[in-house]
Amino acid sequence: MSRTRLILLLLVLGTLAVYLPVMHHDFCTFDDGDYVNGNSMVYHGLTLAGIKWAFTSYYASNWHPLTWMSHMLDCQLFGVNPGPQHVVNVLFHVADTILLFVLLSRWISLWPSALVAALFAWHPMHVESVAWISERKDVLSTFFALLCLLCYARYVTEGGGRKAEGGRRKSGFWYLISVFCFTAALLSKPMFVTLPCVMLLLDLWPLQRFNASTLQRLLVEKAPFFLLSVASCVVTFVAQHRGGLVMSFDRVPMGMRLVHVPVNYALYLSKLLWPSDLAIFYPLAPVSTLSLIVAVVVLIAVSAAAWRARGPYPYLLFGWLWFLGTLVPVIGLVQVGGAAMADRYTYFPSIGLFLALVLGLAECVRRFHLSRALTVVPSVLALAVLLWLTHVQVNYWRNDVALFSHALATTKDNVVLRLCLGLAYERNEQIPQAVAQYAMAVKLEPGRARTHSALANALARSEQPAAGLPEFEEALRLDPNNVSTHNNLGMLYVRLDRLDDAMAEYSKSLELAPHIWRTPFLMAQVAMRRGQDQEATALLQRALQEDPNNPFVLDLLGSLQTKGPTPKKRDSNQ
Numbered sequence: 001m002s003r004t005r006l007i008l009l010l011l012v013l014g015t016l017a018v019y020l021p022v023m024h025h026d027f028c029t030f031d032d033g034d035y036v037n038g039n040s041m042v043y044h045g046l047t048l049a050g051i052k053w054a055f056t057s058y059y060a061s062n063w064h065p066l067t068w069m070s071h072m073l074d075c076q077l078f079g080v081n082p083g084p085q086h087v088v089n090v091l092f093h094v095a096d097t098i099l100l101f102v103l104l105s106r107w108i109s110l111w112p113s114a115l116v117a118a119l120f121a122w123h124p125m126h127v128e129s130v131a132w133i134s135e136r137k138d139v140l141s142t143f144f145a146l147l148c149l150l151c152y153a154r155y156v157t158e159g160g161g162r163k164a165e166g167g168r169r170k171s172g173f174w175y176l177i178s179v180f181c182f183t184a185a186l187l188s189k190p191m192f193v194t195l196p197c198v199m200l201l202l203d204l205w206p207l208q209r210f211n212a213s214t215l216q217r218l219l220v221e222k223a224p225f226f227l228l229s230v231a232s233c234v235v236t237f238v239a240q241h242r243g244g245l246v247m248s249f250d251r252v253p254m255g256m257r258l259v260h261v262p263v264n265y266a267l268y269l270s271k272l273l274w275p276s277d278l279a280i281f282y283p284l285a286p287v288s289t290l291s292l293i294v295a296v297v298v299l300i301a302v303s304a305a306a307w308r309a310r311g312p313y314p315y316l317l318f319g320w321l322w323f324l325g326t327l328v329p330v331i332g333l334v335q336v337g338g339a340a341m342a343d344r345y346t347y348f349p350s351i352g353l354f355l356a357l358v359l360g361l362a363e364c365v366r367r368f369h370l371s372r373a374l375t376v377v378p379s380v381l382a383l384a385v386l387l388w389l390t391h392v393q394v395n396y397w398r399n400d401v402a403l404f405s406h407a408l409a410t411t412k413d414n415v416v417l418r419l420c421l422g423l424a425y426e427r428n429e430q431i432p433q434a435v436a437q438y439a440m441a442v443k444l445e446p447g448r449a450r451t452h453s454a455l456a457n458a459l460a461r462s463e464q465p466a467a468g469l470p471e472f473e474e475a476l477r478l479d480p481n482n483v484s485t486h487n488n489l490g491m492l493y494v495r496l497d498r499l500d501d502a503m504a505e506y507s508k509s510l511e512l513a514p515h516i517w518r519t520p521f522l523m524a525q526v527a528m529r530r531g532q533d534q535e536a537t538a539l540l541q542r543a544l545q546e547d548p549n550n551p552f553v554l555d556l557l558g559s560l561q562t563k564g565p566t567p568k569k570r571d572s573n574q
Helices: 003-024 032-037 048-056 065-078 082-105 110-122 124-131 133-157 173-188 190-204 215-221 223-242 254-273 289-308 314-326 350-367 372-396 400-410 415-427 431-444 449-460 465-478 483-495 499-512 518-529 533-546 551-562
Strands: 339-341
Touching: 003 082, 003 110, 003 124, 003 372, 032 065, 032 082, 032 133, 048 065, 065 082, 065 133, 065 173, 082 110, 082 124, 082 133, 110 350, 110 372, 124 133, 124 372, 133 173, 133 190, 173 190, 173 223, 190 223, 190 314, 215 223, 254 289, 254 339, 254 350, 289 314, 314 350, 350 372, 372 400, 400 415, 415 431, 415 449, 431 449, 449 465, 449 483, 465 483, 483 499, 483 518, 499 518, 518 533, 518 551, 533 551
Parallel strands: none
Antiparallel strands: none
């Protein structure tokens, strides 16, 4: 067996060994409901209506039609089953690792290429991108991005569209394929808008095409890629703005965003070099002056060192700029959601850092004539440690309780994770534990309607449901137009046998949002309880107008139509 095949075999087997346990993992509360098991357009499989929806909707504040279609295909093949969908993510991660190794081995020697690919495959910061079904967009978009770079490198190798030896003009076939792959990457995840800049870096090193005389031609060559990037930026901003994810400058001032940029870069750098305290959600929090100063000093020092070494060691500047540049779309200048940073954002940017690190170490070995044992043994030990840390991190993703409990242990004052852990306990019917988490969330953010509403819902399911009434009242005081809160309060009134009060809440919901199916469905349940079957039927028909294929409405309407006349029940509040 050749060394190349042996390396590929080790990369594949090691990656499968550490990640295949995810086949027994569940869906995650975070986003998986929006992306798969709670999205009717996805779990019905790959259909023409679904494909049209994927290209025309901004659902979940995103526009990534290829990602939607990949989830649809999973459901078409495997049903709404998390195990196979986890495995597909793993297989894409394996494919990404192979493509990265093949790409790097075109320019650098075999073992450094293998080490960079292994760091990429087995780093615990990448677990989030692989073990989370909703992050299919990471592994899928990186697959197309690496294919794009491979095709671009092939195009350059074949003459870059110029006349080759013998006067024969080389075909632009590989250039067109690279444009196609880049488009597919953007249709999977818009974070790759910076990929044309990576292609210019490749022109600088290792392709060595970049100089003052070729700059204009290289920019013209990348023009289609930059135009696609601009279009993707516009569509993405519209999608996230319509979904309410883009935070205004009133909520997150520009000064706060600028302060977070160097700190986030430094945190990403530190976690890639020393992966610890990893969490699914890092809350946006004020930055101390000391942290800002340290971050700025570190970034300036590393940047200056890479620039000074650009002559003899161009890969250092190449890798550092890859890392810095590909993180720009998610570094915090455009604040989306309430997270300061995310492990998944390092999936592609980390490649540049790993490349600079490995080639820098290889140069040290060569320069100081170090023995093979002094390099091989530490490298193997480092990879073994990373494999173990990745195994541990993968295990946290087995279910919501384990995931959010671990994340809370590594972050502080994390309201979002308190709410998520509370929901996980609720779904496991562990109501007291859910109430405890929600109560902590209320204590951390007493002025947030969502925390009071979550606590109210849990209390409504407890042994003393009336305890939820004050929390519902506070939630509605803070957000009086929240339809879900009105409906949930109505359901609590039903449980307390206060049917008039329940119908009053449902009526408010109907006024606020007349085109949702759930409110008339809930009102129909009350009407049936009162024996008002005709009114219940009319309400269910109204619900079907909003969602014609809703199984809950259809089941209740069917049971209502098959039963005999019900004597009218007098409500205790009348």
